[in-house]
Amino acid sequence: MKLCVHGIGYIGLATGALFANNGHDVVGYDPDEELVAELREGEPRTTEDDLREYVLEAMEKGFEPSTEPVEADCHLICVPTPYDEDAGRADMAYVETAGRAVADLLKPGDTVILESTVPPGTTADVLTPVLAESGLTPGEDFSVAHCPETVLPGNITHELVHNDRIIGGIDAESADRAIALYEPVTEGTIHRAPNATTAEFVKLSQNAYRDVNIAFANELARVAADYGIGSRDAIDLANNHPRVDILNPGPGVGGHCLPIDPWFLGQSSDSLDLVESARRVNDGMSEYVVELLESELGTLDGARIAVLGVAYKGNVDDTRRSPGLRLAETLSSLRPGDQRASAVTDGGTEVDVRLHDPHVEDDGIPLRSLDDSLRDADAIVISADHDAFADIDPERAASLVSNRVVVDATATLDADGWRRAGFEYVSL
Ligand SMILES: NC(=O)c1ccc[n+]([C@@H]2O[C@H](COP(=O)([O-])OP(=O)(O)OC[C@H]3O[C@@H](n4cnc5c(N)ncnc54)[C@H](O)[C@@H]3O)[C@@H](O)[C@H]2O)c1
Numbered sequence: 001m002k003l004c005v006h007g008i009g010y011i012g013l014a015t016g017a018l019f020a021n022n023g024h025d026v027v028g029y030d031p032d033e034e035l036v037a038e039l040r041e042g043e044p045r046t047t048e049d050d051l052r053e054y055v056l057e058a059m060e061k062g063f064e065p066s067t068e069p070v071e072a073d074c075h076l077i078c079v080p081t082p083y084d085e086d087a088g089r090a091d092m093a094y095v096e097t098a099g100r101a102v103a104d105l106l107k108p109g110d111t112v113i114l115e116s117t118v119p120p121g122t123t124a125d126v127l128t129p130v131l132a133e134s135g136l137t138p139g140e141d142f143s144v145a146h147c148p149e150t151v152l153p154g155n156i157t158h159e160l161v162h163n164d165r166i167i168g169g170i171d172a173e174s175a176d177r178a179i180a181l182y183e184p185v186t187e188g189t190i191h192r193a194p195n196a197t198t199a200e201f202v203k204l205s206q207n208a209y210r211d212v213n214i215a216f217a218n219e220l221a222r223v224a225a226d227y228g229i230g231s232r233d234a235i236d237l238a239n240n241h242p243r244v245d246i247l248n249p250g251p252g253v254g255g256h257c258l259p260i261d262p263w264f265l266g267q268s269s270d271s272l273d274l275v276e277s278a279r280r281v282n283d284g285m286s287e288y289v290v291e292l293l294e295s296e297l298g299t300l301d302g303a304r305i306a307v308l309g310v311a312y313k314g315n316v317d318d319t320r321r322s323p324g325l326r327l328a329e330t331l332s333s334l335r336p337g338d339q340r341a342s343a344v345t346d347g348g349t350e351v352d353v354r355l356h357d358p359h360v361e362d363d364g365i366p367l368r369s370l371d372d373s374l375r376d377a378d379a380i381v382i383s384a385d386h387d388a389f390a391d392i393d394p395e396r397a398a399s400l401v402s403n404r405v406v407v408d409a410t411a412t413l414d415a416d417g418w419r420r421a422g423f424e425y426v427s428l
């Protein structure tokens with residue numbers, strides 16, 4: 001079948017490769033000319049080695065990057081759906097633009113599938129009317145379905161094939177056609193949702209569930225500290241119960257899915273309560289780490305803090321809504337007299353934040369080498385659970401810092417080893 005994937009960023013690239021590797025004739029359209037040129041030269045924009053291999057294999061099988069959309073039997077839309085903070089709503093501009101491009105190419109008998117994460121109702125009430133501008137009748141002349149993507153960054157090539165998929169259409173035939181497309185390339189089970197809106201709702205519920213569960217762990221971490229006990233020991237023990245599965249506390253929840261999707265879920269409902277509280281708890285973790293640093297150091301006045309980890313989570317290079325960067329911003333924003341940090345008082349000197357991340361290359365982020373960030377530091381914070389951080393030699397770190405305090409917000413380090421090297425080791 002001829003497929004046109006609209007948007008070959010992280011999700012579209014992998015999805016296009018999936019179908020090309022399974023015998024489909026796939027064009028990957030993206031308006032980002034540089035991205036397309038790099039891909040044509042065999043340089044997919046990813047640091048995940050297995051995804052890179054998977055994409056190169058697909059290109060050998062004819063997966064074709066393009067700066068123009070093309071006619072196809074099936075159009076797959078994988079464009080960004082950012083959250084407009086000011087409007088408090090999902091920004092649907094990319095979906096609408098992609099819909100118009102599809103409408104210009106649409107033929108009777110085509111299928112259009114939206115993979116992007118969207119607020120409930122988008123496929124039926126936003127995308128389908130745009131497609132109808134083609135003059136064709138939705139449901140009669142062409143099919144429209146939502147198949148949300150659920151891959152976990154860092155494990156994409158496995159989850160792309162093995163995850164279950166939820167598919168909902170604007171009508172039964174739309175769902176049938178989308179299921180027929182995905183079934184042969186999916187090892188997981190395909191579940192038919194009653195309609196596209198339910199499929200959208202389910203995707204958002206999965207991410208809100210995880211966000212709430214992490215918020216519960218983060219709240220437990222704060223409560224456990226009030227009792228002078230280790231939250232991770234307590235959570236590990238609690239999880240021995242057959243119906244309890246608490247996640248891990250950390251410096252906050254980042255990425256462009258979990259911190260946003262709960263707001264998509266509540267976009268046209270006034271009933272979010274617990275989900276909203278969870279967002280507040282998770283966003284509050286950077287302030288909590290600042291409080292921990294302050295209580296360890298006594299003062300943050302002029303403190304040199306090494307923040308290790310600006311990726312939003314371990315072993316990835318994505319910095320969107322990164323807890324490490326949020327912590328850095330919070331530390332850098334402390335001003336004399338600031339109530340959040342009583343120790344940075346009148347006449348205080350700003351905090352010197354040093355950022356280091358072995359996975360991230362970003363000209364916009366002032367990153368330093370590990371040694372440069374540790375040299376003369378008053379405290380170290382581990383804010384992403386990169387495997388590389390577990391290999392940092394605590395004796396060497398001890399020889400570089402001026403004060404041996406480490407706040408291991410992701411419990412990545414060997415606590416005993418760092419304590420033996422003379423560090424005051426604090427975790428969440
Ligand atoms: N990244 C993830 O882990 C993940 C997982 C599940 C779902 N999603 C969802 O998938 C969607 C895409 O996310 P992503 O991470 O791939 O984003 P991305 O930013 O990596 O890629 C999106 C691509 O779309 C292109 N684009 C923009 N406008 C376009 C248009 N009108 N037509 C064609 N292409 C256009 C951009 O140039 C970009 O290359 C989002 O809705 C996201 O929430 C992402």
Ligand SMILES: CC(=O)N[C@@H]1[C@@H](OP(=O)(O)OP(=O)(O)OC[C@H]2O[C@@H](n3ccc(=O)[nH]c3=O)[C@H](O)[C@@H]2O)O[C@H](CO)[C@@H](O)[C@@H]1O
Nearest residue numbers: 150151152153206207210247248250253254255257312313
């Ligand atoms: C339901 C679900 O699984 N959805 C996944 C999620 O992918 P993700 O990469 O955003 O998810 P996480 O790995 O959970 O990380 C998010 C943040 O939470 C922190 N964290 C995590 C676990 C924990 O116990 N304690 C924490 O503090 C972590 O450090 C990071 O900052 O959304 C994608 C897009 O929709 C989905 O496709 C993908 O399936």
